[in-house]
Every structure is written in C-alpha cells, then in structure tokens.
Amino acid sequence: MKIGILTIGNELISGRTADANASFIAREINQQGWSVEAIMSVGDDFTKIKDRLNYLLSMTDAVICTGGLGPTADDITSAAIAAAFGLPLYTDENVLNHIKEIFAKYNLRWIENNAKQAMFPQGAEVIENPVGTAAGFFLKVEGKLIFVIPGVPGEARRMLPEGVLPVLRKHFPEAELHVAKQTIKTFGLGEGAVDNALKDIDFNALGVSIGFYPVFPENHIVIIAREQSRQKAQDKLKKAQDEITNRLKQNIFHYGDETLEEVVAGMLMEKKLTLAVAESCTGGLIASRLTDVPGSSEFLERGLVTYSNKAKMELLGVPAAVLGKHGAVSEETARLMAEGVRKIAATDLGLSSTGIAGPTGGSKEKPVGTVYLALADGKKTHCRHFAFRWDRRRNKLVFSEAALIFIYDYLLGRLSNE
Amino acid sequence: MKIGILTIGNELISGRTADANASFIAREINQQGWSVEAIMSVGDDFTKIKDRLNYLLSMTDAVICTGGLGPTADDITSAAIAAAFGLPLYTDENVLNHIKEIFAKYNLRWIENNAKQAMFPQGAEVIENPVGTAAGFFLKVEGKLIFVIPGVPGEARRMLPEGVLPVLRKHFPEAELHVAKQTIKTFGLGEGAVDNALKDIDFNALGVSIGFYPVFPENHIVIIAREQSRQKAQDKLKKAQDEITNRLKQNIFHYGDETLEEVVAGMLMEKKLTLAVAESCTGGLIASRLTDVPGSSEFLERGLVTYSNKAKMELLGVPAAVLGKHGAVSEETARLMAEGVRKIAATDLGLSSTGIAGPTGGSKEKPVGTVYLALADGKKTHCRHFAFRWDRRRNKLVFSEAALIFIYDYLLGRLSNE
Numbered sequence: 085m086k087i088g089i090l091t092i093g094n095e096l097i098s099g100r101t102a103d104a105n106a107s108f109i110a111r112e113i114n115q116q117g118w119s120v121e122a123i124m125s126v127g128d129d130f131t132k133i134k135d136r137l138n139y140l141l142s143m144t145d146a147v148i149c150t151g152g153l154g155p156t157a158d159d160i161t162s163a164a165i166a167a168a169f170g171l172p173l174y175t176d177e178n179v180l181n182h183i184k185e186i187f188a189k190y191n192l193r194w195i196e197n198n199a200k201q202a203m204f205p206q207g208a209e210v211i212e213n214p215v216g217t218a219a220g221f222f223l224k225v226e227g228k229l230i231f232v233i234p235g236v237p238g239e240a241r242r243m244l245p246e247g248v249l250p251v252l253r254k255h256f257p258e259a260e261l262h263v264a265k266q267t268i269k270t271f272g273l274g275e276g277a278v279d280n281a282l283k284d285i286d287f288n289a290l291g292v293s294i295g296f297y298p299v300f301p302e303n304h305i306v307i308i309a310r311e312q313s314r315q316k317a318q319d320k321l322k323k324a325q326d327e328i329t330n331r332l333k334q335n336i337f338h339y340g341d342e343t344l345e346e347v348v349a350g351m352l353m354e355k356k357l358t359l360a361v362a363e364s365c366t367g368g369l370i371a372s373r374l375t376d377v378p379g380s381s382e383f384l385e386r387g388l389v390t391y392s393n394k395a396k397m398e399l400l401g402v403p404a405a406v407l408g409k410h411g412a413v414s415e416e417t418a419r420l421m422a423e424g425v426r427k428i429a430a431t432d433l434g435l436s437s438t439g440i441a442g443p444t445g446g447s448k449e450k451p452v453g454t455v456y457l458a459l460a461d462g463k464k465t466h467c468r469h470f471a472f473r474w475d476r477r478r479n480k481l482v483f484s485e486a487a488l489i490f491i492y493d494y495l496l497g498r499l500s501n502e
Numbered sequence: 503m504k505i506g507i508l509t510i511g512n513e514l515i516s517g518r519t520a521d522a523n524a525s526f527i528a529r530e531i532n533q534q535g536w537s538v539e540a541i542m543s544v545g546d547d548f549t550k551i552k553d554r555l556n557y558l559l560s561m562t563d564a565v566i567c568t569g570g571l572g573p574t575a576d577d578i579t580s581a582a583i584a585a586a587f588g589l590p591l592y593t594d595e596n597v598l599n600h601i602k603e604i605f606a607k608y609n610l611r612w613i614e615n616n617a618k619q620a621m622f623p624q625g626a627e628v629i630e631n632p633v634g635t636a637a638g639f640f641l642k643v644e645g646k647l648i649f650v651i652p653g654v655p656g657e658a659r660r661m662l663p664e665g666v667l668p669v670l671r672k673h674f675p676e677a678e679l680h681v682a683k684q685t686i687k688t689f690g691l692g693e694g695a696v697d698n699a700l701k702d703i704d705f706n707a708l709g710v711s712i713g714f715y716p717v718f719p720e721n722h723i724v725i726i727a728r729e730q731s732r733q734k735a736q737d738k739l740k741k742a743q744d745e746i747t748n749r750l751k752q753n754i755f756h757y758g759d760e761t762l763e764e765v766v767a768g769m770l771m772e773k774k775l776t777l778a779v780a781e782s783c784t785g786g787l788i789a790s791r792l793t794d795v796p797g798s799s800e801f802l803e804r805g806l807v808t809y810s811n812k813a814k815m816e817l818l819g820v821p822a823a824v825l826g827k828h829g830a831v832s833e834e835t836a837r838l839m840a841e842g843v844r845k846i847a848a849t850d851l852g853l854s855s856t857g858i859a860g861p862t863g864g865s866k867e868k869p870v871g872t873v874y875l876a877l878a879d880g881k882k883t884h885c886r887h888f889a890f891r892w893d894r895r896r897n898k899l900v901f902s903e904a905a906l907i908f909i910y911d912y913l914l915g916r917l918s919n920e
Contacts, residue, residue: 087707088542096528098713098724099524099530099538100713100715102522103525103541108517111517120517123544123546123551132539157680157697157701190891238896293606337663363786367792367794368789368790375807375859380809384785386812388804389804391793392799399817476794478791
C-alpha cells in the first residue's frame with residue numbers, strides 16, 4: 085500500500101518550525117510494512133492545499149494530512165479538503181459539546197471561532213483527540229482514504245496509532261500481516277560504531293528489517309518482523325534481538341519504549357531505594373529528568389544545584405581546602421559532593437555531577453566537556469570521568485545521561501570493579 | 503519569486519532521519535523575501551525524482567534539491583535530473599582532480615565509484631563544496647533554475663548561502679527587496695486569544711505580513727516587511743510592531759530571538775542581582791533552564807529541589823506546622839520556601855515553586871496543574887497562583903515559564919500591586 089504525507093502550516097514553509105510529524109508518520113508507516121510515496125509540506129492556503137492533496141492522491145492509496153485544525157482564521161484545512169471534493173461542511177454536535185465542556189471545565193472564555201473545530205466535510209468520520217480540542221477526521225473518496233489530524237506533535241503522536249492506523253488496516257486488509265517490533269536503546273556508542281558492530285549480521289536472512297535512529301545522546305535500533313502468524317514474527321524478532329545483544333551488550337540499557345529516566349526510576353522504586361542529587365554542571369537537569377517520571381517523589385528525596393563553591397561548602401560540606409587544591413571540577417570534589425548530599429538527605433544513594441558545560445571555563449587539562457560523576461551508597465563511593473565535546477546544552481544533556489546510566493549500572497551490580 | 507524545495511533520500515521517506523535541510527532552506531529563502539511554494543521529500547528513485555521535480559517546476563521559478571550526490575549506488579540525483587531534461591552527463595576535470603587530491607591527502611583508497619561525484623548534466627555549472635567531496639550544481643532550463651546541493655546538513659548550510667543564494671539574486675534581480683523582520687514573543691495568552699486580540703489590525707494595509715508560531719508554552723508572532731529601501735521596510739515594521747504592542751502589552755516579554763531564560767539571565771546580570779531557587783513541582787527545571795545560559799554562574803548561587811516535606815523543613819526552614827495546616831502546595835509554603843532559600847543562600851532574590859504536576863496527587867480544591875510561585879527580595883514576598891491543565895511534562899514546563907516571567911515582571915517593576 086502506498087501512502088502520501090501532507091503536512092500543512094505556514095510555519096513549515098517559512099522554516100520557522102522543523103517538521104517533526106512527517107518523519108514520525110513516515111517511520112510508523114514503514115514499520116507497518118507500507119511504503120511512503122512522497123512527503124509534501126504546504127502553507128495554510130486554500131488552493132494550494134487542494135492542489136497538493138490531489139497530486140498526492142494521484143499516486144497513492146491514502147494520504148495522511150497534519151495541521152490547520154486550530155480555531156484561528158488561518159486554520160483552513162477542513163474547509164480546503166471539503167472544497168477539493170465539492171463537499172459541504174457539517175457541525176458534529178458531539179465534538180462541539182466536547183469542546184464546550186473543556187472550555188467550561190477550565191473556565192475559559194468561549195469565542196465563537198472555536199465552533200469551527202467541530203466542523204467536518206460531509207461524509208467524514210471523526211477521529212477523536214484524547215489530548216486536545218482539535219478532533220481529526222477521515223474521508224473515503226473514490227476508493228482512497230484521506231486522514232486529517234492536528235499538527236501539534238503530542239496530539240499527532242497519539243492520534244496516528246490510535247485513530248489512523250486501525251482504519252488503514254481495516255480498509256486495506258492485504259496489509260494484515262502480524263508485525264512484531266522491538267526498540268533497543270543504547271548509549272555510549274556513536275551511530276557509526278553501532279552500525280559497524282552489527283554489520284556481520286545478515287538481517288535479510290533473519291527475515292527482520294532494521295533501522296537506526298539517533299536520539300541525542302542515545303542511539304536507538306528498531307527491528308521489525310512481519311509474518312503470517314504472531315508466533316513466527318516474535319520468533320524471528322527474538323533471534324535478531326539476541327544477535328544484537330551479543331554485539332552491543334552493556335551499551336544497551338533498555339528493550340522497549342521507556343525513557344532512561346523511566347527505567348532508572350522504575351528500578352529505584354522496585355528496590356525501594358531513595359536518592360539525593362547534588363548537581364553543579366548539570367544545573368538541575370538530572371533532577372528535572374527524574375521528576376519527569378510520575379511517582380518520582382517516592383525515591384527522590386531532594387536535589388541540590390550547588391552552582392557556587394559557597395553552596396558546595398555550606399550545603400554539602402566540601403572543605404574549602406579540597407576546592408582550592410583540586411578545583412571544583414575534580415574527582416575529589418565529586419566524591420565529597422555525592423557523600424555529602426547522601427548524608428544530609430539521609431538517603432540510600434547520593435549522586436553528584438561537576439564539570440564544564442562551556443562555552444567558556446575550559447583549560448588544557450580540563451577542557452569544555454569534562455565531567456566527574458560520583459555515586460555514594462555509604463559503603464563505597466564510585467567515580468566516573470568523561471570528556472565530551474558538544475555545545476553547552478548538549479553537554480548538559482550527555483552529562484545527565486551518563487549520570488543516569490551510572491545509577492543504572494550500579495543497580496545492576498556492574499560497578500564492582502569501579 | 504516562488505521557490506520549491508525537493509529533499510531526496512530513502513532515509514527521509516523511511517522516517518529514519520528528520521529532514522533538517524528543508525526547514526533551514528525554507529527559513530533562509532523567506533528571510534530573503536522570497537516565498538517557498540512547496541516542500542517535497544522523495545526517495546532515491548530515478549523516475550520519482552524526475553516526476554517530483556517536474557511537478558515542483560510547474561509552479562515555481564526555481565527548485566532547490568538536496569541529497570543523492572554521494573559516491574554509492576543509491577545516489578542517483580545527478581543522473582535523474584539529467585534524464586529529466588534529456589541531457590547527457592559530462593565529467594568536470596577540475597572537480598575530479600579536487601576529489602582525487604582529498605583522497606591522496608587523507609590516504610584514502612581510491613574507488614572508481616568516486617569519479618561519479620565529478621559528473622554533471624551538460625550545461626550545469628558547478629557549485630563548490632568547501633567542506634566535502636560532493637560538489638553541487640545548477641542548471642537553467644526554460645527560464646527556470648534547478649539547484650542541487652548535498653544532503654549532509656553541514657555541507658548544505660555552507661553551500662546554500664555561498665553557492666545558491668548569490669545565483670538566485672543574479673538571475674532574479676527583481677528579488678532585490680530589503681527585508682525587515684521582527685519576532686515578538688508572548689506568554690499567557692492562547693493562540694486563539696492572540697489572534698483575536700490582533701484581528702482588527704489590517705496588516706495588509708500596513709504592508710506587513712504576519713505569522714503565528716506556537717512554541718509551547720509561548721506564542722510567537724513574526725512580522726515581515728519587504729520594501730525598496732531598508733528605511734521604508736523598518737518604518738513599516740515599526741508601525742505594525744507598535745499596533746501589536748498596544749494590544750498585547752504585558753503579554754509580550756521579548757522582541758527578538760532570545761529565549762525567556764536568556765532574557766531573564768541578561769537582566770539579572772545587568773542589574774548584578776543574585777538568585778537562589780527552591781523548587782518542588784518543577785523538580786529542577788527552573789534551575790536547568792537558567793543554567794542553559796552561558797555565564798549563569800554569575801547570578802545563580804544555588805538551586806534546591808526540595809521534593810520531600812523533610813527537605814522543605816530541613817533546607818528551607820518551612821515549619822512542620824505550616825505544612826500540616828496549609829499543605830505543601832499552598833501560598834504559605836511557597837512564601838516560606840522563597841524566603842528560606844533567599845536567606846540561606848544570602849542572595850538578593852529567592853524564588854520558589856510548589857504545585858501538582860500530575861498525573862496523580864490532585865484534589866477537587868487543588869487539581870493537577872495547580873502551582874504557587876513566590877519571589878522574595880527581603881522587603882516583600884510576592885506570590886502568584888495558577889491552575890494549568892496539561893500533562894506532567896507540559897505542566898512542569900509551563901510552571902517554569904510562569905516562574906521566569908515572575909522574575910521578569912519583578913525586574914521591570916511590575917509587581918507593585920501584587
């Protein structure tokens with residue numbers, strides 16, 4: 085089955101926003117075993133939306149559109165698509181009531197504009213939006229399917245698998261193969277190194293397709309098997325996963341769709357361990373990532389962003405003499421920070437970061453990208469040292485990633501030699 | 503002048519790589535005052551490249567293509583474009599020698615495939631690649647221009663301004679308008695409300711184009727004027743900006759391209775004020791956003807993520823009685839947190855957040871999305887209370903945004919009545 089993607093919005097053709105939906109949708113479509121014929125972006129322009137849609141339909145079985153479903157005057161996707169097929173617009177009372185309820189619930193002032201979000205081309209079926217006011221819809225015209233979902237990435241990411249893919253599967257049953265899919269998340273190897281480590285595996289012979297997706301600072305591998313039976317697909321997938329695991333071993337931190345912070349938080353909660361964090365160069369990012377996980381108050385007792393030397397001394401008890409002799413960015417300081425925060429918070433574990441995120445503050449000995457991480461458990465304090473080479477924001481991100489991996493390795497008992 | 507963008511590569515339509523070039527090129531084109539008619543992506547397929555290029559040429563004056571210029575078998579862009587216009591390929595000896603020199607310099611083994619990178623459609627002019635082996639080219643056919651540059655983002659980012667834009671300017675001199683552009687960043691109004699507040703302004707009559715760009719939780723407005731003289735463009739822009747400012751007033755926090763954290767950090771540094779932050783529901787995100795700004799150690803003395811009640815008592819001196827009577831999520835606690843962190847850090851300002859990010863922990867009185875923020879300066883402690891309605895991650899983001907806006911308003915002297 086051939087599919088076209090049409091992303092709609094002035095922000096896309098002005099270059100203001102990079103198009104996150106197109107690549108997400110393309111990936112999902114490919115993972116179903118279908119193919120993407122072309123991707124187009126067009127501005128919020130009545131005639132152009134019609135023309136581009138017709139062009140894409142001329143070469144595909146279905147077109148998935150995103151964007152232009154908002155309440156403002158420049159959101160004209162529904163009207164343009166109705167006009168493309170000579171259909172009038174109708175108001176869906178259920179959708180209208182749902183939107184009005186949301187407005188009432190949050191005490192928002194109702195503006196008549198918003199009623200536009202309940203209008204759809206005649207014959208369209210509504211696709212529910214579980215996370216916003218903009219419902220989507222699909223339409224069958226001359227044996228082809230046209231889907232429209234919102235351009236807000238968080239909404240598109242929910243509505244594609246929940247509202248679009250099931251309809252496609254139903255209308256094009258030849259696509260009814262059993263699909264087994266696995267995401268394998270790695271950290272610590274570049275994309276080239278991951279590719280190289282796996283290059284002797286013949287995935288074709290294993291009957292599995294493979295894709296590499298860098299999600300800074302991680303590299304994700306996705307393997308997919310499509311077979312007549314679920315069991316057969318899962319068997320093939322398992323074999324490919326074992327081969328990959330053999331080669332990447334400890335660079336793999338997760339099989340599935342959880343984030344690293346979710347993985348680490350889950351392990352801490354399962355083991356009923358508490359944690360306190362003392363951050364310098366990561367500036368609160370480790371705590372912020374951990375508190376992105378619901379229920380993190382169960383294990384995160386406190387976080388201290390000890391950005392100044394004064395804060396390191398007062399809050400963590402790092403002696404001025406150590407800071408003077410070894411510097412704030414040193415193994416010695418990192419160790420005392422981890423031990424200090426663990427002690428004052430009376431937690432099972434204490435974690436610390438100290439380093440140089442940049443762009444200034446580096447030296448020949450300790451260049452920008454240097455970081456020391458320490459993890460104390462009351463018996464032993466482990467320390468790791470890295471030299472990364474990114475800009476300030478990415479350094480902060482990779483520092484926080486290495487810190488979370490540090491806890492992960494500790495909880496798996498991998499630090500016995502460190 | 504109307505321009506089309508065609509990005510070529512199997513990695514784009516498989517969703518393996520998000521298309522970074524399309525939005526970059528679109529932005530540059532818009533900033534020249536030209537317009538992007540459509541953006542398309544297509545796989546490395548001979549016939550499809552030809553078809554899509556012809557479609558784009560049918561509606562534009564020029565098409566900029568990226569990708570498919572490498573040495574491997576799937577790189578077929580030059581051959582496909584030559585075939586689209588019935589042109590033979592020729593070898594450019596200068597480019598061939600240049601590539602051979604690079605191979606010799608880095609001791610790389612020469613494979614005859616690489617000679618492909620020196621082959622161009624007859625009549626094409628070479629666009630030099632200052633950072634790689636893949637040269638680009640442009641071709642004039644029936645009064646229209648076709649550009650091809652590599653898909654590697656670092657190369658495309660050099661060759662577009664250096665090799666493509668000058669040729670476009672020369673061939674389409676009517677495009678020599680002066681462009682003035684302004685971004686206006688707002689917080690606190692939804693996209694619909696911003697649109698509604700501005701709807702009586704006749705931007706056409708003012709000679710200015712306007713775009714709305716939601717960047718959660720902010721809404722950005724971009725206005726652009728294109729005129730024969732720089733002065734005239736700036737005058738028109740100024741007039742439109744004044745009209746917008748009149749209507750959105752204090753919801754505007756910045757004119758330009760800085761982030762909110764950069765704006766706030768800049769003001770703190772200029773006024774030589776120091777800050778300490780005590781965060782509960784934002785979990786370190788306020789500190790992390792502030793430390794994204796280079797030089798933030800100048801003003802951010804420390805940040806405390808007092809996630810537990812124990813941490814609020816021990817570190818900030820919030821009495822158990824207050825927590826018991828009013829709860830951790832309350833105005834009273836927020837005030838004591840801000841005052842406490844200011845006092846122990848001995849900074850000019852203390853900022854606090856306490857609230858319910860969700861998904862659980864809400865009640866009828868204090869639903870998920872409730873947040874109390876306090877800002878203490880030693881003379882007075884200000885407090886703000888909001889009820890947002892997002893998911894956990896977006897609640898954290900909008901809480902941190904409201905906190906930074908709080909400091910911003912304080913520094914502008916807007917809190918006299920709060």
